[in-house]
Structures are given as structure tokens and as C-alpha cells.
Amino acid sequence: MGDQDGGHVQCDHSKGKGNPVAHPEMDDALMQKEEWSLDDWVEMYEKVPFNKNQGGPSKELVKYIKALLPSEPARVFVPLCGKSPDMRWLYERGNTVVGVEGVEMPVKEFFESHSDLKHTVEDVSFGKVYKVGNSFRCWTICRERDGDRQSINTKYPTINPNIHQYPSHHFTILLLPQSHDERLQVYVCDFTQIPKGSLGHFDAGFDWGAYTAIRPADRPKYVEVVKDAMGENFRYFLEVCHDGPPDALGLPHSISFRTLKLDFGIKSINQSSGVSLNVWVLATKDISAEWEVDTFFNSFLLLSDKDF
Template sequence: MPIADDLWDKAGSPTPVPFSSPPTAMSVAGRIETWTQKWATGRTLWHKNDVNYALLHHETLLLRSPGLRVFVPLCGKSVDLKWFYDKGHTVVGVEGVEQAAVEFFSEHSLNYKTEQLTWAKLYKTNDDRLNIYCCDMFKVDIATLGKFDVVWDRGSLVAIYEEDRKSYVSILKSLLASDFRYLLSVTQYTPNENFSGPPRNIPTELIEELFGEICKLKILEKFYWTEEDELIARWSLKSMDETIVLLTPKNSP
């Protein structure tokens, strides 16, 4: 179920941009086709060319040592992948639309090779340090992906259908190394009959419910928009918050 990476306008000063979704009753195959069509017709307003501000603000909390393994779910062609890679880490993304992977390597002038697996098509750099698996997020081979020290989740949990959240979180939990750092960007607002996402409303209480068994939460930043913002008004919302949350092992200091 491919969802691209960025929901907001600028790295330093986030501004909401349109992000429409297929109908909620659509099958997984239908969802993939819908997002494939968006990429094919250039309707990817969510994709931006700046490294996300949360990574820049909280790099030291997230990247605590060299040579980490980083996972970016539903990655699109996010420039954040290259940012992690340039810092010397091993980066793995999962994306449902193959065009996004091709464009990523082309736009960054990265030589790459491909490999057809039974469950995905793999695009990877020649040094094997940057990998994008093109597949259904819910059919990933967990053993092949391995464990990750860092997860960067932006535009992913907020886009997952409500009925898929527990399955999604179960997959993410299974990929976490023992001393992981999981940086999560979520939107928080009161849904109404005109707008319920994506980006979907992910209250802090829901994060606790989904991850609290193994994680402790720390809110790092919040950004606020009110109905004075044109897009918030168009969605008939009173306000919307973007909240940056750091998840760490429950037993960590």
C-alpha cells in the first residue's frame, strides 16, 4: 500500500499541503493502482526537496553512533533517504510504487542494481548501503529486512487505513533492534464529515495504545495551524497540530 513520504511544505517551517486518498473501501490492489497513477501523472504535491526539519532538529537524539541501520516505511523518493546515506548509515525503504524508486536513484545520480525477489523488487546502490524494496508494505519479508537501530516514520502511520494500523505496527515492532530510536511525525486534529485524512488524526493516546507495550514516548516538538490557514479552512477544521514523537525502548534509561 504505497504512500509517499512528505505531507508538509518546507523543512524549516512546515505548512500543510493537499494529500488525498483513495476511497476507504478500496482493496489493497486498488490502493496501489491509485497511488501508481498519482506518480505517473505527477500528482505528488506531498513530495518536497528539503530534508525534513525534524531530522535536522533532532539528529543527535536519533543518530547516536556511526554505521546504524535505518528503516523508512512508505518512503516514496524522499530526500531523507539520501541524507541518512550520506551520513554513512545503511538505509532501507519500502515503497509500493516502482516509479518512485527509479526517480530517487536517477535524481540523486546514484548507480544502482536491481534484484527480483519473490515478494519485492529491490533497488540498491552498488555498495548495498541504500535499498528500496518495491512491494506491498504488508507483505514484506521481515527476516530479509532484519533489525533496525533507527526508524523514521513520516507520512506513513498517518496514511495507513485505520483497520491496518495494528498490522502495520506489528511489522514495525518486529523490525526494531534492542536499543532502537523511532522518530514519528503525526498530525492531531478533530476529524469532521468533510475531512478525516490522510493525514489521519493520530492522538498521543493512540500512540500509547499502539506502541506503549514496548516503547516509552517523548514529545519533542509541536507545530500548530488554525482555521486562518487556507488549507485548514478548506478542510473545515478548527486547527491541526503536527507532533514529533521519539519512541525508545521501555526499559531504557
């Protein structure tokens, strides 16, 4: 899930965005449901007005980027991405970014907000995929009478990649491929129906609110997809809410470290790195006041199959 103005409504737990006091439009029966289906997410997006503001990256992503990605460029997975500006930020750093979202509306809105990202939409066996590509660099070479030439460097999108040169009496336009690598892709599909091996392998993953939002019954499949997508020596950023009131309704789910350990098969949990650990607790925040409850905490974890 995303953060800031471009992300999901439920994601920024530190600001209490799921709190009806902070967001009156959230005060209805849907927001009190403990388990959301894809239809519920569709309804949520229909209720929340589209904000064309692109927003900025999650501050935790910026803060911990070196811990998540010791070297760049890398291949990064963003599950349940919504219209998160985190994807654009990671992409602009030269990384290959692949998001997955269950509802198409926020994906369309992401590309409407980032209209300079020219893309195609293709069907796949388990849904569809939006791919950024077919961007060209345009060189205009002007022929002056005295023989001097000037070059103007601008971006020029085209739907015909086979046309690379437009001759003229006074100037020539050369179209040079700028982005054919499809470094930004967003799949629209049911996360639990992604076939094994379909997404390839990643160096890292950035999970902002996805694990805490998915239905408890779907968590095993969610974790299976995530672990299948992670390559050797991966690092996975996981934002999780925990120790909330036992009778609390709505999202995000409060998930104990015990559940987290059983779901992911974690060896140990500690607040510092160590040779035998594969989880690092980067930070923990008390968000009880924002949610107007007696206890509620937000932790940022880094998981890996290797020592940190």
C-alpha cells in the same frame, strides 16, 4: 514518506500540501478518499508531475538527528519512503539506509534524480529491491618522461567489477572498489506482506507521514512490521497528525494519542523524558491555519524500547 521537493505530496503537513488551496491539482475525488489502496497511490503519482529537483532533508530530521541517532554510523529504516531525499542525506552521513515503498514509480524517480548512485534491481520473494553498489574509485597514474607520476582521483562507475586495471603505454587506470556494502536499499512491495525477519534489524527508524497515511485496517500489520524490524535499544521517529475535525476527508489521518498508544503498546506519553517512559514528544505544532480547519496538530515523537 518523504519531505521537500523529493518526497510525497501529502507528507509536509506543516505546509498544507494536501490542501487544494495550496495545490489545486489535489482538488479531485482521489484526494477526498479517507482510505487509499496501492492503486490509489499509483494514480496519485501519475497525476503529480515528476520533479527532478533532489530537494533537501526534512528539517525535523536535521534538527533531531542526535536524538534519533546518538551515534553514527547506524542502520536506519525509512518506511513508505517514496523518493525522499532523507535517504540520501542519511546515507551520505555513513549510515546504512533501507527504505520500503509500495509504488515503484517514485523509487525509479529517486534514482533518476540521484543518477550518481549506481544501483542494481533484484527480485525478492515479496517484491523487488533497488541496491546501491558497484561504485569504483578511479586512479589514473600518468607516466611522464622524466619519471614523475601524477594521480588523478575521480569516481568511475563500471558494470564489470572483475576488471580492475587497464594498462597503457602512457598511463595506467586502476579501479578500486568504492561501495560494495549496499548501504542504500529500497524495497518495492506491499508493506503488509513483508515476511517476518526479511528486513533485518535496525538501530533507528524515520517515519515521516507513513503511519498517518496507511489505511486504519492495515495499521496493526504496519506496526508489526516496524516493531519486528527494530533492534535492541532502537529509536523510532514518528510524525503524527492529531485532533483534527472528526468529519475531515482525505489524508493525512488524524490519529489520537490513545490510538497511538494502543497500536504501539506504549507505556506512557509525556512531554519530557523520564526513567519510566519509552516515548518522548519532541515538539507539537498547530497546523490548523494551513489546513483551514478549526483544530489540527502535528507532533513529532521519539519511541524506544529503552529509557532516553
